[in-house]
Amino acid sequence: MKKTVFALALILGAYFSLAGQQLDLPGLHNDEAQEAGLPALQIASGAPVSAFRNVGIGPRHFPLMVQDYIGALHVYISVPFMAAFGPNTFSVRLPALLIGAITLLLTFGFTRSGWGNPVALLSTVLLAVHPSFVFWSRQGTLVASVTLAIAMALLWAAARWCKHGNTRMALAAGLLAGTGVYSKILFVWILGGIAGAALLLNLTYLVRARAPAWPRRPTLASTLAAAGGFAVGVTPLLAFHALSRGVALTLAGKMFSTGAAGWGQLWGRLDHFTAVLTAQNHFWYLGSSPGNRLWLWAFSLAVLAIVAQATRRDAHARRGLALVLLLATSVLLVPLTPTPAGLFPHHLALFTPLWTTVVAVGAAAGAHLARQHRAALIAIAFGLTALVSGDVTADLHMHRALAKGGGEGPHSAAIYALAERLKSLQPAHTVALDWGIAPQVRYLTSERITPSEVFGYGYAADAGFGARVQPLFQQPGTVFVLHTPEETIFQRRTEFTEIAANSGYVLQKIGVVRKRSGVPMFELFVVNKE
Structure with a gap:
């Protein structure tokens, strides 16, 4: 015995x-935060x-x-x-x-x-x-x-x-x-x-x-x-x-x-x-x-x-x-x-x-x-x-x-740097324009930063995407977070850019968050009236 x-x-x-x-690697995944951490x-x-x-x-x-x-x-x-x-x-x-x-x-x-x-x-x-x-x-x-x-x-x-x-x-x-x-x-x-x-x-x-x-x-x-x-x-x-x-x-x-x-x-x-x-x-x-x-x-x-x-x-x-x-x-x-x-x-x-x-x-x-x-x-x-x-x-x-x-794709450790960047910016509003962003940021910042998810879960942007995004342009201090094109899960960048332009706004990139390899992972934008 x-x-x-x-x-x-x-x-x-x-x-x-x-x-x-x-144990902190790879980076915290969307489902770990959504299905265990946050609740x-x-x-x-x-x-x-x-x-x-x-x-x-x-x-x-x-x-x-x-x-x-x-x-x-x-x-x-x-x-x-x-x-x-x-x-x-x-x-x-x-x-x-x-x-x-x-x-x-x-x-x-x-x-x-x-x-x-x-x-x-x-x-x-x-x-x-x-x-x-x-x-x-x-x-x-x-x-x-x-x-x-x-x-x-x-x-x-x-x-x-x-x-x-x-x-x-x-x-x-x-x-x-x-x-x-x-x-x-x-x-x-x-x-x-x-x-x-x-x-x-x-x-x-x-x-x-x-x-x-x-x-x-x-x-x-x-x-x-x-x-x-x-x-x-x-x-x-x-x-x-x-x-x-x-x-x-x-x-x-x-x-x-x-x-x-x-x-x-x-x-x-x-x-x-x-x-x-x-x-x-x-x-x-x-x-x-x-x-x-x-x-x-x-x-x-x-x-x-x-x-x-x-x-x-x-x-x-x-x-x-x-x-x-x-x-x-x-x-x-x-x-x-x-x-x-x-x-x-x-x-x-x-x-x-x-x-x-x-x-x-x-x-x-x-x-x-x-x-x-x-x-x-x-x-x-x-x-x-x-x-x-x-x-x-x-x-x-x-x-x-x-x-x-540090992990690749949705498992990248860059999510930790993104959470820290948003904590330092303290934006009035944060918007996640892709999957794999909002739950981890909410959890890692103790819900001090609570990004809204407006992208929708369809392959293409749905009919209501513009109606969800447009009002956010009028809220001062809103930061929009996207994956870089190579890392994107739900492609919304083109529609987002077009809706902003049609509404009389221009995008200004205010930050890039990189993976350990130096490759960009996340991009942060604000919108300004033309």
């Missing part, structure tokens, strides 16, 4: 040393809370959701850190970092319950140093990293129910499943994976009613407990949609009808899975994303070893097969689920603990199959060592690139 605790302490130490350094700051300071869709609880309007599909768990987790450290990047990212550590411990607990200490420690090591997990854990709000912890807690509770069949574990599993769906609707991938794996492993039972169910037949009490727990866990989501009159459900229907989901997305999602599995290229915004291609080999060989062990009907081999089927079914569900912001690799963050556990279980299966062949065992040990070393090397390389550049 002491050796296990010591080993876990070393693993956690490695994780914190890799994930915890230069947590408002709650901690006693200020009025800007609840999403104006749907909240109580007189202060505590938020239920931060998006139609993301719950407010990260907000409430961040509140104590906000009260202790104030509105800075540390207050948002430290709780995310701790959620990552909890995910490691839950991964250990789940894996240990099915495969014992050695495999559990291996799965925890592989997760702790994996570049995708390390750098996603730093910015956990972006991927709703609490869902990773809930997923592993759910699998652990389900594994315990499989062993003992008690109602208490069924209740816990149901509660975690409901809470997971509330935390982020994409958690249905995990639930679908569990259901799919159970169905595939019980086909014989379904065809021949006399065959025993695997891992056990649920009792009525367990079924009711799981259903009741799920209902409790998902209640905040249902309450939000009831209070908002189902706006999000209408949006989801539109996404399905416009082809935002379907089998046509499968190859793109599999490409994303390869990218996050190897941690290659998808972290472009850190300045470098070399990844570790050994993960492709490790994952493929692990799956083959697990399947081979299952075909030989070795003891407990079905557990490993269930894990593989769970992950495979979950990934196949991904293209069938619409995502409002488009298709991005970070949507697959939810599966990170699963693929590292598959590799650990597969390594154990391979070692069992090759137990009579010393050379094969040495090759497995060497391969695992190379895998971990490759991950650590990639992590350190990415940190060096990050320290040099």
Whole structure:
């Protein structure tokens, strides 16, 4: 027991040393401020809370959701850190970092319950140093990293129910499943994976009613407990949609009808899975994303070893097969689920603990199959060592690139300089003419600077853009903030310039904020009457 605790302490130490350094980099992202920082700051300071869709609880309007599909768990987790450290990047990212550590411990607990200490420690090591997990854990709000912890807690509770069949574990599993769906609707991938794996492993039972169910037949009490727990866990989501009159459900229907989901997305999602599995290229915004291609080999060989062990009907081999089927079914569900912001690799963050556990279980299966062949065992040990070393090397390389550049695009550290510049200017009014400006500035300045967002979220400027912008020209001391053309998300510069000219105003650039590389990132303008 002491050796296990010591080993876990070393693993956690490695994780914190890799994930915890230069925690202010990359720059604070729009979603970190919008979906955790700002509401947590408002709650901690006693200020009025800007609840999403104006749907909240109580007189202060505590938020239920931060998006139609993301719950407010990260907000409430961040509140104590906000009260202790104030509105800075540390207050948002430290709780995310701790959620990552909890995910490691839950991964250990789940894996240990099915495969014992050695495999559990291996799965925890592989997760702790994996570049995708390390750098996603730093910015956990972006991927709703609490869902990773809930997923592993759910699998652990389900594994315990499989062993003992008690109602208490069924209740816990149901509660975690409901809470997971509330935390982020994409958690249905995990639930679908569990259901799919159970169905595939019980086909014989379904065809021949006399065959025993695997891992056990649920009792009525367990079924009711799981259903009741799920209902409790998902209640905040249902309450939000009831209070908002189902706006999000209408949006989801539109996404399905416009082809935002379907089998046509499968190859793109599999490409994303390869990218996050190897941690290659998808972290472009850190300045470098070399990844570790050994993960492709490790994952493929692990799956083959697990399947081979299952075909030989070795003891407990079905557990490993269930894990593989769970992950495979979950990934196949991904293209069938619409995502409002488009298709991005970070949507697959939810599966990170699963693929590292598959590799650990597969390594154990391979070692069992090759137990009579010393050379094969040495090759497995060497391969695992190379895998971990490759991950650590990639992590350190990415940190060096990050320290040099400070982050790119919406993750640039230039956002800190912009907040400081606006604090020094103290403009009477500030207007953000692009996405990725207002939430961070509001948060980093403790809402002393509160830019208005008038750009609209359409691809092109909408019909009301001019009506929103024009009155602002008449307000003295208004500063307009834009990204440089190369960094712009929503192109509004041309329309803004034309509306100003047609209204008899000329633009005057009063400042430029640059990235660490010296490349301009933000431009500040005022308007003057011709």
